[in-house]
Amino acid sequence: MVTAGVDAGFESVKVVVLEDGKVLSRALGTSGGLERKKAVLAVWDEALKAAGIPASSVARTVATGQGKYDADFADGCVTEPIADGRAASFVFPEAESVVDIGADQARVVPLKGDGVLQTALSQKCSSGIGAFIRHMAGRLEIGLDGLGALAPDACGGKTVNDGCIVFAELDALELLNQNVPRKEVAGALINAMAVRLNSVIQDKVVPPRDGAVLFGGITKNAALVEALKARSGINFIVPEHAEYGCALGAALIAADEGGAAPKQ
Amino acid sequence: MSEAYWRWPESSWLREGRDWRDASGVAAGIDVGTTSTQAAIFCDGELHGYANIHTGPDFRAAAERAMALAAGGSGLKTENMQRIAATGFGARNAVCATKFLDEVQCHGRGARFMYGPEATTVADLGGQTTKCVRLYDWDRVRDFVMSDKCATGMGRSVEMMADMLQVPITEMGARSLDVEKDPEPVSTTCYSFANPETIGLLRTGFKEAPYSGNEVLAAYLFAVAWRILGSIGKLYDLDAGDVKVHGSLAFTGGLAKNAGITRRLERALGTTALSSVHDPQLAGAIGAALLA
Incomplete structure (x- = not known):
């Protein structure tokens, strides 16, 4: 199953696309200041392009980071500590x-x-x-x-x-x-x-x-x-790619059954 | 972040058709601030040229560059100047100076020159400090208020905010005024509280009604204006009807170019600020040159 995690932070947006616990692609871009919504989409597109898959192939997407609500396309949200914890126990x-x-x-x-x-x-x-x-x-x-x-x-x-x-x-x-x-x-x-x-x-x-x-x-x-x-x-x-920690956690939670709260 | 949204344009001006060699006396003032550096040159009491530049990490180089730019390639060197006075945070790095002057005095004197004799309330909205000066009707300081620790670095914080919100610093003011109603300001205590709080306003779904981009700018600049208002208020007993602030208000310094701050202050004080043909950041340097 292909899942994705989006971490819309204060200064940068990180996306990780995951297939059965293996990273397909990573993308990082600026958070766009007042235009964060657009910036999130841009990084999202970049990650999909790098993975070589259309958005429809991603079974579930979970967003985190202080701008998590700017990721309209996400299926659910988790808070940052939860995503951090999940990613940390995964890499180590x-x-x-x-x-x-x-x-x-x-x-x-x-x-x-x-x-x-x-x-x-x-x-x-x-x-x-x-x-x-x-x-x-x-x-x-x-x-x-x-x-x-x-x-x-x-x-x-x-x-x-x-x-x-x-x-x-x-x-x-x-x-x-x-x-x-x-x-x-x-x-x-x-x-x-x-x-x-x-x-x-x-x-x-x-x-x-x-x-x-x-x-x-x-x-x-x-x-x-x-x-x-x-x-x-x-x-x-x-760990390697430590700046993607939260995004990786979100992608892992997306793969866990019932792992994230549905979007409000 | 590839673009530098905080980078405001530098400026310089030179009086045309006038040679400094014809003047009997040349005096200069230099104001080395934490964020910007200015130099102003006077020939026989008449403003001859000025420059306003970014200070950067090397204060000494900034002082030299500002002076060279103010002379404008006319061959005028510091050796040709009879008197040079320096002021500002980095004054001691203006090695050409023969005299060091107090900032409050320089800004008061400079504002008088730039905004006319009616300017008796001078608010210098700088990178590091906010200085509000009340003058007598003649050139003497009656009272002044300096920003204290937690209201320090206001100009720099606006630069930082421009980068964080990715809005060019020159557009912030106009955009913040393009709102129907001013939202509540963000924290008015300290900029290290205000800046993350401003970014926090972008959390859609956090507030009942999410803020638009312009409203976020409005909430931020309102907080900046609020802190400045507190300083001006200390100079006057506004509640007791001390209306000397009316018609006497001059804004100098970098933030004077930010309409989002100055308009809000004008609104709160119920008066219109005086205007000048010169770059408002020059007040300190002009004052230093006049007092040299």
Whole structure:
């Protein structure tokens, strides 16, 4: 059976097309800002094209992500932690916890058997970290790739506020004003974001040292993943195509019988 | 995201048919902000040229580029200028400056020059700080209010929002005004609350009636205007009928170009803001040049 999962996120839309537990295609595109509905359709078409099948061949489609209701064509919806949990136990059956850090939200989902009993979400002051990192990469003109390639000690002893992104940016600007090399400023920002994210991870449901899967767009940023590992002491397992975690989960749930709530 | 929706156009202007070599005195002002940098050049007390550019990550380079652009290829160098004053967050990076000035004073003085003597309420809506200045009828600051921590970075947050919503920053204002009725604003506390909340409005099915794209912009810019209104309100006892704000209001800074913010403020204050032929972002640099 062919099923599909659509993850309409804050910044990007991800689609996974699945046939009997095997991935047929993946597609990723921008979330289109105010035009998310159109953007979702565009990524959906791209995924179908890559899989080489018409939409009618997809038996069931499940949507997730904060824009899940923008996927008109989906048969059902699931919340993001459920999708994360399903995907994590699929790629790594021994997984005891999954952490998903995207453009807007950071989530910690402990796994017990098949169910998700509890989640910890980023609070107001640490929301939008992924989007903030992109913004700062542009602001420092070093690009997301440049930011991800930073060495662990790139900050050169510089620090910025790790409690609030508004203060963090202000501190970064003050460092620039003192003509601190921008790589050091970027390093300081990465460290601050690791502290911020670690506070979410250590908040309510602390993942085990081994056996925690990391999903989300943040996995593209090697420097931040390393900083987060060092800060939290957790040996995160980063699967391939980790940014598709939620979409994969949705596609798996679509294949499970009665796996998702019908669309409202 | 391939396109840069936040990127507002830079500007420069040079008085035509006038050579700086004929002037007996050349003075310049430079305003190095967190987000934008401006330079203004005066010859014998007359505005000669100006430039308004993005600051970027290198403050020193931005200061040099703004000054070169304001001189407009006329061969005018900083060595030819008698007095140069710098202001703004990155003032110390304007290495050519001979004098450093306070931002509030510069904006007040610059706004007077640009908007006329009736401008006694100056709201500088910048990238980093929002400064509201009340002047006496002569060039002196009577009172001022600076944005405090949680209302900081308003200009930058609007840039960030333009990228997130994928709406060019120059179109945000007009689109936000194209609504039947203003929706409730998003969080008016802090932009790190307001921005995700704005994106949250796009969750169709979450609200009883989903917001249209323009309404989302309206809810966001309303919140920005609300915070600025709070600062202006502190300068006046509006409830006691202190109507000095009427006819004296001048908006400067980048957000002054966003009609979605300025119109809402005008509506709330019941007055129309003064207008100027010059780029509103120039107030700080012009003020610095005049005070140099």
